[in-house]
Amino acid sequence: MANGHSTEHRVIESLYQWLSAGQSAWLCTVVKTWGSSPRPAGSVLAYHPEHGIVGSLSGGCIEEALIRKLSAASKDATTNTVPYLYEYAISEDDQARYSLPCGGQITLLVECLTPTPETLQHVKVMLDTLNNRQRIRRDVSLVNETISLSTEPRDVAGQTVTLSSESVSVLFGPVFKMLLLGAGEVSHYVAQMATPVGFAVTLCDPRESFLQGWQQEGVEVIQCLPDDLVRARFNDQYCAILALAHDPRVDDMALMEALKTEAFYIGAMGSLKTTEARCKRLAQLDCTPDEISQLHAPIGIDIGSKKPAEIAISIMAEVVSERHRFLKG
Structure with a gap:
């Protein structure tokens, strides 16, 4: 889809x-x-x-x-x-x-x-x-x-x-779109779960080496810097934007743009320490406190797991919950 x-x-x-x-x-x-x-x-x-x-x-x-x-x-x-x-x-x-x-x-x-x-x-x-x-x-x-x-x-x-x-x-209503940043294992499992529950999924990663061998039926794959993609196609309230690259060069510019959109969900993967450092960088990139407060980070529900598939479950649980909250107005 x-x-x-x-x-x-x-x-x-x-x-x-x-x-x-x-x-x-x-x-x-x-x-x-x-x-x-x-x-x-x-x-x-x-x-x-x-x-x-x-x-x-x-x-x-x-x-x-x-x-x-x-x-x-x-x-x-x-x-x-x-x-x-x-x-x-x-x-x-x-x-x-x-x-x-x-x-x-x-x-x-x-x-x-x-x-x-x-x-x-x-x-x-x-x-x-x-x-x-x-x-x-x-x-x-x-x-x-x-x-x-x-x-x-x-x-x-x-x-x-x-x-x-x-x-x-x-x-x-229109189809819900999900943008995954970073071609890693967590993105792989999130994509598997997101498509059956009604998301049109796009994966974006500018790093060619990470995209080699990454395959997922029904998922659009784009190799580019993600900030332009966010502005062009993932800027309305029916979008979820998930920064899963664990690389500031990929995640930060996309998040800077994402936080200025109407996307119903914006999340970023990382520890509490990583999240604190990311929020400081976003502030330096002229994101306001109100914009940064929209960020779900660390992403997902805290289930105490480090396994990619289980992290993906925690992420999708939070995304689906936020979608229901949005739909109820």
Whole structure:
């Protein structure tokens, strides 16, 4: 997913392409779950009878049943275009076929989107907002075909999905990006953990000898001085910047730039003594006390370990915690 879009972003992008071509399509959103449902509330899937599906709602059990249902509805000229809720219970056969630990139930919001100017503009605004790396909340009426959007700060915080008897509210946002500075063992393990939990990961190290042999599927690798990269691509509030090189020549210039961005998380690896020396250097590089106070250092939760994999666990625990704190506003 490095330098890519979130699944939600790709779904909206596909819907816009299909609607722009004058074709109707379906949008399905997980709004409530019970038991072992494989995907959380807010997960989305787009379906087109000719182009198939984009996105995911489960490990496959729901998609099969849903495609049959939507395919039949697409051929029915009397299909109602008012959004509705569809409940799917995971059966014992589904559990065995898709290796699910136990039964569950999912409630989906199902929408048939037709290529009207209003719908096309609605989806375009969503796509433009996500392309600008901002959050947007979408409100869908369950009693008529009214849909609305909001980017107001008070509306784009809190729960991903809010459900009432008359409407569904769903929050969409851009993919979270993570910049790792330094091609070491800790970076290797952090990258392994960050990708599955929704980060697009980039590794940066100007030292050619450290990059030789460093491989991680799905991770973008760049050999350059990191300060320019931070300014250009890792400067918004959906970014985490981790200085793991343990080399002031790599870490300090990047941190000086990072502390002037809106990144939701900035961390640096090192001991308390190293951290104290680093903060003094950052002050000499014209970082203010308020900026330096944003730095998580020593990085991660203190678990008393010196093993790279365990240090990576402590780092990701702190990063994910801070991301949840940020999302709750």
